[in-house]
Amino acid sequence: MAERMLQFIKLPQQTPTKREAAARKDDFSEIYESFEPGSAKAQASRCSQCGIPFCSMNCPLGNNIPDWLKLTAEGRLEEAYELSSATNTFPEICGRICPQDRLCEGNCVIEKGFDSVTIGAVERYITDTAFANDWVKPVSPAEEREQSVGIIGAGPAGLAAAERLRGLGYQVTVYDRHDRVGGLLIYGIPGFKLEKEIVLRRWKWLEEGGVKFVLNADIGGKIPFAQLRAEHGAVLVATGVYKARELGGPGAGLKGIVPALDYLITSNRRGLGDATPEFDSGALNAAGKDVVVIGGGDTAMDCVRTAIRQGAKSVSCLYRRDRQNMPGSLREVKNAEEEGVNFIWLAAPEAFLGDEQVAGVRAVRMHLGLPDASGRQSVEAIEGSHFTVKADLVIKALGYDPEDIPTAFNEPGLNLTNWGTLKVHARTFETSLPGVYAAGDIVRGASLVVWAIKDGRDAAQAMHKHFSGLSQAAAAE
Known part of the structure; x- marks a missing residue:
């Protein structure tokens, strides 16, 4: 060594x-x-x-x-x-x-x-x-099991669980509302970080291993949630979180202020060759515009770098803390700066200017104060420090909250936490409904892909333990 x-x-x-x-x-x-x-x-x-x-x-x-x-x-x-x-x-x-x-x-x-x-x-x-070198072989279980599992969501958590369960021999079907497998890996993350072929070959790999996919699936609508429970021995909810956090203040309802995910999905769909009327109309196209992205996470970095590639006139990122306290990758900040993005640190939006269409962001300088309950330094506005940034397009990259899953699935029996995420048992991943499990961002909140993969794998193991317990009970009888 x-x-x-x-x-x-x-x-x-x-x-x-x-x-x-x-x-x-x-x-x-x-x-x-x-x-x-x-x-x-x-x-x-x-x-x-x-x-x-x-x-x-x-x-x-x-x-x-x-x-x-x-x-x-x-x-x-x-x-x-x-x-x-x-x-x-x-x-x-x-x-x-x-x-x-x-x-x-x-x-x-x-x-x-x-x-x-x-x-x-x-x-x-x-x-x-x-x-x-063809070393990556399809999943090949040592034995086939009769029990089936339905997984809602073809993002990283759902796909990781599907691979684990299929490897154990279960019959796995993954349902997703989109027309491709991958979730945010396909539609949320730009190609300059993750080319789509990398994700699509994993889709093919899972299919070759026996995982079935039902796309454009309307769970809770055309496919009742009760039907999934009846067709499968267990169901895993791994839908992620997609609801954009709102941005208040005067002028927040002006045209040209858009959620980050809408912007990124449109850009990715265009790259995949799909019809993108929102891009063609200019509503979600940064070309020739002064763009302001609000937020400091990896989604904000994806947005500023996408806007550069779309030919924006200028791109600024407004973040209320400093570089050292931003939640996103510092490597991504460096890449964005190299590409021409202007970062405005310690600044927060206060109002949006314009008549019907946004024309600027009025912001205020911030000061880092003492740590709050979470351990992060609090932020305080500096009186009289207002300034304006010109903007034809403002992108809100403030993070995501979970959708109301019980309402979306027409299944009121699913209990939620105080944060709106699905409530599960800490060790078994089981929800308030017997045989229904949940994993990934829909449980932990918006987080990293690597955490979603871990949660999916852990949930699969918990479901296997559940099935094994049922088999042992049946054998004892």
């Missing part, structure tokens, strides 16, 4: 080649190239193989990161893929979109002074290599 690992004292950190901003901002292709084999091995060898792997401890999935880094450094890539995929259903997706700077890489013990291991880029390289 000494010869192959701990090379951080000799080798500097190297990330995959990033396309120049001037070239990449004209298209929606991914901005990072893949590692060359030699570079991947060299960067993996920088791992210190520490006794307490904080990278794994700070990964929601608990990935065996030091182990598959060592295998990569030794050129044992097929084994590295087997180990990586054992804990992560979609490692090539997490390698692209996880905020590694806040999770695994941000907690690497060699980060100070030497820079962390480029974990995300190696993770992506391992799985992309596995696909290229």
Whole structure:
């Protein structure tokens, strides 16, 4: 190990080649190239193989990161893929979109002074290599089981659960209201972070493994929720959260103030070749406009960088805290700045100017105060610090709240928490309805894709335990 690992004292950190901003901002292709084999091995060898792997401890999935880094450094890539995929259903997706700077890489013990291991880029390289070499085989259960499971939602939580349950031999059907599989992976995340083919090949992979998909599904309407419960031995709700948080203040109802998800879905659908009348009419098209995005999370970063690619005249991001206190990835901020986005830190919108169409945002400077109950510094407006930012298009990227699932599904028996998420048992993932489970953002609230994958996998294991208990009870009788 000494010869192959701990090379951080000799080798500097190297990330995959990033396309120049001037070239990449004209298209929606991914901005990072893949590692060359030699570079991947060299960067993996920088791992210190520490006794307490904080990278794994700070990964929601608990990935065996030091182990598959060592295998990569030794050129044992097929084994590295087997180990990586054992804990992560979609490692090539997490390698692209996880905020590694806040999770695994941000907690690497060699980060100070030497820079962390480029974990995300190696993770992506391992799985992309596995696909290229046909090492990624369809799910093949050791035995088939008669019990069936219906999963509502083809996003990361639902797909992760489907893969786990199918691997255990269950008959799995996934229902989704969209016309493609992937949820926000397809419609919410722009191609420059995650090209759609990466998600679509996983759809094909799951189908080849025996998972069935029912798309354009109207659950609670044309397909009654009770029908799903009758057709399947168990049902998992993994719909995510999509309801945009509202933005108040004078002028908040003006035309040209739009939710982030509406904007991103339209852009992604256009990239997929779908009809997009909202884009064609200009309502959800940033071309030639002064754009202001309000928010500081990863969704806000997706919006500002999409607006640049659509040919916006100017793009500004308004966030009430500073760079160090923003919830999104700092790597994404840097990419956005390279592409021409103007960040206005410590500023919050107060009113929206215009007659019928928005023409500007009146904002106020903010000051960071003492920590609040959550531990984050509170924000206070600075009196007399008002200023105006010109805007033809304002995009609200303030996060998402859950939809009213009991109403949407016409199933009042589903209980909610005080936050509007589905209420489940902490260990079993079961809702207030017997045999109905829930996982992902619809339970924890808007969060990261990696957490959704973990929740889906954990819920699948809990459902398997439920079925196993029923089988044992039947055998005892």
